[in-house]
Amino acid sequence: MDDWLKDSDEVEASWLTVDLAIFTLRDDQLMMLLVERGLEPFRGKPAMPGGYVQKNETLREGALRELAEEAGIDGSRLHLEQLGTYADPGRDPRGRVVTVAYLALGPDLPDPVGGTDAERAFWAPVAHLEDGTLHLAFDHREILTEALEEVRRRLEYTAVAAAFCEEPFTLTELRTVYQVIWGQNLDPSNFRRKVLNTAGFVQPTGQQRLPPTGRPAALYRRGQAWLLSPPLLRATTSGRRD
Amino acid sequence: MDDWLKDSDEVEASWLTVDLAIFTLRDDQLMMLLVERGLEPFRGKPAMPGGYVQKNETLREGALRELAEEAGIDGSRLHLEQLGTYADPGRDPRGRVVTVAYLALGPDLPDPVGGTDAERAFWAPVAHLEDGTLHLAFDHREILTEALEEVRRRLEYTAVAAAFCEEPFTLTELRTVYQVIWGQNLDPSNFRRKVLNTAGFVQPTGQQRLPPTGRPAALYRRGQAWLLSPPLLRATTSGRRD
């Protein structure tokens, strides 16, 4: 969200913004892309990248442009999905600003670089955001909460987990995605069976990769299926595993 | 707020609209609430109810107001949920109009009445909309398609089906909701077991109701659970109904 009303071409859409909840996995931690705001309001505060949608631009195009401008990330290969729209009067001190939140997941993404409206861009561990160590501008904390729950649920019934993996990937890497995001450990052998029995989830490449130590792991690519049936459900019994 | 346009009170939000995809069940058919537009563009064409969001109004409030104004329906007891936001340039001949689509489901709702901006309001069978018998204004056909898929999927993992039933309801009525919306028949006895074994889905009232003929059916109310675990999945084997 940048400056209020730059030139008249943008008046038409100048109360419409997009914000991006971009997640990646780094060092076995779920990370969220944040920028340090370069402009008021909330100057200097961390916020999700985002900004005004321009005339003759679709929401998706605006989201990709802001991602490039504020963090220097090319999102055209990310899986970008609408999360929700936030429009409560009062959510932005400047008046009614409507924001459409987008959700995207990617494999370990490049280090972001700051841009015009963002002093700097960085990856922040989601754990630090959830426990209140880090405060976000606007109502971005609320958006984060909904984004997280959405990601966790989509892991169950879509093949979205594979979007976190750099291709080609091993089944252990894919399993790690589930473990990190769900916060629970999964049995490797049962996980393997489920994934391989779900048609179209992953596609074997025939190649292998050597781990630091141990037997080589088979490599896979993303399959063509998006909806998983049956879904890969979390442990239902509320209990946390070790 | 600044003085940068006294009239901005209306300008500010005049390109933000809400549209409502309201579904109900009538005569064992899935019906959608439509209005005949009283104003240009698309005057005289059927469209989902909806309209401009006013200043100091949340999206939800705007949705409820439009529902009351255009169709005379009190939606405060419906389960109203955001579906998505549509903002492509060109989706509205007047320029960039952003619409937030809401999804709501209800038991057999009262006959709608026309209002100020709508000549008349009526229930249309979704089947007629899907097979192209009836054409909708704007991109409402696209919204309908997404709303339908969303409803079908939410039936699986939320207790939303109960929102279609007038309380108290029988398990057969609840099963009918699934059958009509999924277009497939379910085994009554297995359905009953699943529902009753899902904690918090329904709540027995202890009362009974006499069907036209046959044994009295136990009556239930909606339970407190929203997410179903495990979910009630559709038949996975691509099988079509008899």
Next chain:
DNA sequence: TCAAAAGTGTTAACCTTACACCCATGG
């Protein structure tokens, strides 16, 4: 007594879970 609708029981097939075990590699 019959038809219709609600509700119960049963069994075979399937899937999940937990865990034992084997395999391939580098050191």
Next chain:
DNA sequence: CCATGGGTGTAAGGTTAACACTTTTGA
């Protein structure tokens, strides 16, 4: 040889699907 992580096998327990069967009502 050992340690480590990948991968296979298997038996117990649970869940599901299909369908036979019983119950309760009005006519």
